[in-house]
Amino acid sequence: MNQELIRPILTVDIVVLTLHEQRVHVVVQKRDKPPHAGHFALIGGYVRPEEDVSTAAAAARVLRDKAGLTARLLEQLMTFSGTERDPRGWSASVAYYGLLPYQDVAQQVRRNLKMLPLDRATGLPFDHDTIVSKALERCRRRAAYSSxxxxxxxxxxxxxxxxxxxxxxxxxxxxxxxxxxxxxxxxxxxxxxxxxxxxxxxxxxxxxxxxxxxxxxxxxx
Amino acid sequence: MNQELIRPILTVDIVVLTLHEQRVHVVVQKRDKPPHAGHFALIGGYVRPEEDVSTAAAAARVLRDKAGLTARLLEQLMTFSGTERDPRGWSASVAYYGLLPYQDVAQQVRRNLKMLPLDRATGLPFDHDTIVSKALERCRRRAAYSSxxxxxxxxxxxxxxxxxxxxxxxxxxxxxxxxxxxxxxxxxxxxxxxxxxxxxxxxxxxxxxxxxxxxxxxxxx
DNA sequence: ACCACTTACTAGCAAATTGCAAATAACAAG
DNA sequence: CTTGTTATTTGCAATTTGCTAGTAAGTGGT
Incomplete structure (x- = not known):
């Protein structure tokens, strides 16, 4: 229809999960830029079409560059969108969940990373509570019939x-x-x-x- | 990092599924604009942030406006992205699958719609073959433990x-x-x-x- | 009216799967 | 050498599933 289509911001967010003392933990990172600077949130960043061949590649890159992590399993969860999730306006974020052993995360705790057990993984900025809860739901389901x-x-x-x-x-x-x-x-x-x-x-x-x-x-x- | 971030095109594609003669069929629509004008493809369209509160709303709108259909169940599949999928360059499409009874589709066949049984739902343009196959995979999995x-x-x-x-x-x-x-x-x-x-x-x-x-x-x- | 035929629905048991508990194994510590 | 702890195996009971046959409720033909 209209030639000048509004192109929304496209980001990726990764729900990094690991196991510590027999419990699932979510890895969060302290944000260094607004919005929500100084608060812990999911690891995420912009998709850069010029350097990422896909959103999956973007997720892997963000995980590596921002947190020094490489997930042993990285799968797409789903895309979250709308005006409510980010104060900057309508946005879309392709969420991924990444699984990796505790040791891999422990090595990188320097980078403003923190591991939260599930019951304390609430009150996150943006719609990250929703994303975490959806990720866990998916993993629970998938765990029942997979490795x-x-x-x-x-x-x-x-x-x-x-x-x-x-x-x-x-x-x-x-x-x-x-x-x-x-x-x-x-x-x-x-x-x-x-x-x-x-x-x-x-x-x-x-x-x-x-x-x-x-x-x-x-x-x- | 860079202020002028490239914002890729964001679209939705819907894998409309129905049942006919005890077989699952995919509903496809003849495209009236390039690329691939005149070919049958998944029902899809641009996300319009100014009018769609979310990609789910965009999917429902596209389904209604372009095909006159309302799915009884509309769930997000996943997002497909990259340079390969669309000749216009790097793009991202949030794919949905929609289920509805045969009668609902039969009523709307006027709108360049066609129902393809699974074995003939191949050779679709863009990466629609992949999307269809992922949608069926997901539905198969989900059918095993849901209604x-x-x-x-x-x-x-x-x-x-x-x-x-x-x-x-x-x-x-x-x-x-x-x-x-x-x-x-x-x-x-x-x-x-x-x-x-x-x-x-x-x-x-x-x-x-x-x-x-x-x-x-x-x-x- | 009676019979053959088709699909709906129920019942009952055999086979397979799962849950539970006890037995056994391999080590550490005292 | 005994006690304690976790690993691993084994056997059987309880539950679930697969299968087969039986009964029910119609239709259409003779």
């Missing part, structure tokens, strides 16, 4: 650690033996020959994901 | 019709008696007192969704 929670762990992990990751994301306890049986039947992990973790009373076998990327199951965990 | 397929049907439907809708979306046959049992246990539909369909040999009880909106189950269908 998603494994991306919160280091490459090598024990079955117990994996179960705790599932429990943390799903928000409910799982039966130990039933979980082992299922994970075994689904063939998603493979033992790391000879490697055992000595963190607990009895040493535990270490495993890694069979495939580097997320896999979806036919059944539910 | 999504019911939105492909008229308000009143029989249990057989509902099963056929699930089968069409899931792409596999379901056991009749097990399906009835499950739907009954999940309490998603309620009988329309006294109303029966006489379309088949033995008249069948008509039902409607218990809730107007989509519901997600704990279990899988």
């Amino acid at each position: 998603l929670p494994a991306f919160l762990l280091p490459i090598a992990f024990t079955q117990s650690a994996l179960r705790h990751a599932y429990e943390a994301v799903l928000g409910r306890a799982l039966n130990d033996s039933a979980f082992r049986r299922k994970i075994d039947e689904l063939r998603v992990i493979e033992p790391l020959a000879g490697n055992v973790s000595k963190a607990t009373a009895r040493p535990a076998q270490l495993y890694r994901l069979g495939r580097g990327h997320i896999v979806e199951f036919d059944r539910t965990v | 999504l397929p019911a939105f492909l049907l008229p308000i009143a439907f029989t249990q057989s019709a509902l099963r056929h809708a699930y089968e069409a979306v899931l792409g596999r046959a379901l056991n009749d008696s097990a399906f009835r049992r499950k739907i009954d246990e999940l309490r998603v539909i309620e009988p329309l007192a006294g109303n029966v369909s006489k379309a088949t040999a033995r008249p069948a009880q008509l039902y409607r969704l218990g809730r107007g909106h989509i519901v997600e189950f704990d279990r899988t269908v």
